[in-house]
Amino acid sequence: MNSDTTKNRIIQKGAELVYLKGFNNTGIQEVLQAAEVPRGSFYFYFKNKEEFGLCLVDYFSSFIVSIAQKQMQQGAADPVEGLKNFFNMYIGLMNKQNFTCGCPIGNIAQEMSDLSDSFRNRIAGFFDQAKSMIQACIMEAQKTGRVGPDKDPAELSDFIFNSWEGALIDMKVTKSSRPLDVFMNTVFGLLLK
Amino acid sequence: MNSDTTKNRIIQKGAELVYLKGFNNTGIQEVLQAAEVPRGSFYFYFKNKEEFGLCLVDYFSSFIVSIAQKQMQQGAADPVEGLKNFFNMYIGLMNKQNFTCGCPIGNIAQEMSDLSDSFRNRIAGFFDQAKSMIQACIMEAQKTGRVGPDKDPAELSDFIFNSWEGALIDMKVTKSSRPLDVFMNTVFGLLLK
Numbered sequence: 001m002n003s004d005t006t007k008n009r010i011i012q013k014g015a016e017l018v019y020l021k022g023f024n025n026t027g028i029q030e031v032l033q034a035a036e037v038p039r040g041s042f043y044f045y046f047k048n049k050e051e052f053g054l055c056l057v058d059y060f061s062s063f064i065v066s067i068a069q070k071q072m073q074q075g076a077a078d079p080v081e082g083l084k085n086f087f088n089m090y091i092g093l094m095n096k097q098n099f100t101c102g103c104p105i106g107n108i109a110q111e112m113s114d115l116s117d118s119f120r121n122r123i124a125g126f127f128d129q130a131k132s133m134i135q136a137c138i139m140e141a142q143k144t145g146r147v148g149p150d151k152d153p154a155e156l157s158d159f160i161f162n163s164w165e166g167a168l169i170d171m172k173v174t175k176s177s178r179p180l181d182v183f184m185n186t187v188f189g190l191l192l193k
Numbered sequence: 194m195n196s197d198t199t200k201n202r203i204i205q206k207g208a209e210l211v212y213l214k215g216f217n218n219t220g221i222q223e224v225l226q227a228a229e230v231p232r233g234s235f236y237f238y239f240k241n242k243e244e245f246g247l248c249l250v251d252y253f254s255s256f257i258v259s260i261a262q263k264q265m266q267q268g269a270a271d272p273v274e275g276l277k278n279f280f281n282m283y284i285g286l287m288n289k290q291n292f293t294c295g296c297p298i299g300n301i302a303q304e305m306s307d308l309s310d311s312f313r314n315r316i317a318g319f320f321d322q323a324k325s326m327i328q329a330c331i332m333e334a335q336k337t338g339r340v341g342p343d344k345d346p347a348e349l350s351d352f353i354f355n356s357w358e359g360a361l362i363d364m365k366v367t368k369s370s371r372p373l374d375v376f377m378n379t380v381f382g383l384l385l386k
Contacts, residue, residue: 109366114293124366155375155378163356166358167359183355
């Protein structure tokens with residue numbers, strides 16, 4: 001196993017554990033055990049737990065953005081449908097996971113934003129990217145008249161993104177798809193009209 | 194200091210620390226130190242860290258619900274204004290805190306809902322109570338025609354509550370009131386019309 005593969009393996013196994021248990025609640029030792037990497041080799045790849053955490057944020061970001069781009073491209077003819085595709089795909093995933101875990105980056109945001117500016121800035125980058133993708137959809141949909149010209153695309157995209165993050169918390173609490181269904185009804189039935 | 198006072202002191206100091214640092218990230222020892230309670234006396238008052246955490250959820254719940262009731266009563270003549278009072282008061286508090294911490298129960302929900310059903314159920318109780326308060330406002334406002342009869346009060350209250358929780362995460366990430374302002378504009382300018 002070369003160095004690159006080992007590093008990726010630690011990130012992948014670490015991502016799984018942190019997604020399930022939270023960042024502060026996951027120990028380096030259990031990540032190395034899950035990755036089957038010898039005890040003590042963590043610091044060969046990462047300066048500290050924070051640097052490892054930032055790699056996890058990047059890992060989750062790439063994953064989510066690539067899925068979102070794919071889903072939105074499939075709905076390219078109607079950008080609002082593309083956005084709906086993405087959220088529906090995500091809801092399907094949450095169903096399979098029995099309404100656990102939610103948004104891997106939202107979780108780390110909640111835990112780490114007040115504790116580390118490095119985390120906060122890295123997460124802000126992802127939040128910006130996600131909001132921009134929604135904003136682009138709304139602006140495209142305004143061109144075709146699918147969404148009314150009275151809506152502010154920047155405000156509405158921020159609101160939609162944040163409402164989704166909030167719905168995922170409620171999903172974890174209620175262990176049901178109701179918060180996600182209510183999100184879909186309100187966003188696509190009332191706001192993006 | 195009698196036993197009751199000591200227990201309350203541990204809860205109060207614990208609440209402060211957990212609000213600042215997160216539940217998993219706060220050690221019992223530092224709570225006891227902050228509360229100036231002798232090392233080792235924690236288990237005299239709490240069976241374990243989980244029981245302590247559940248007491249914190251109750252503590253935060255009572256605090257938030259009592260503030261919300263007060264703010265809403267002040268706007269009793271117009272329930273939508275009462276709701277707006279509450280959120281504006283909360284936004285003022287977040288400004289004073291430099292956009293840190295957010296919702297103490299939302300934070301614990303994010304961290305603990307997948308790890309403990311006891312936490313999950315206790316938090317679900319608070320979520321239900323908060324949503325019901327919003328729902329009552331909407332139903333009242335529908336009677337006077339302030340909110341349109343086409344809106345589903347149960348769905349809309351869930352959506353508003355969750356959107357607020359999501360806006361608070363974004364506030365922590367962006368360290369600005371923009372997510373909260375956008376929440377206010379969208380909820381009171383578009384949804385509760």
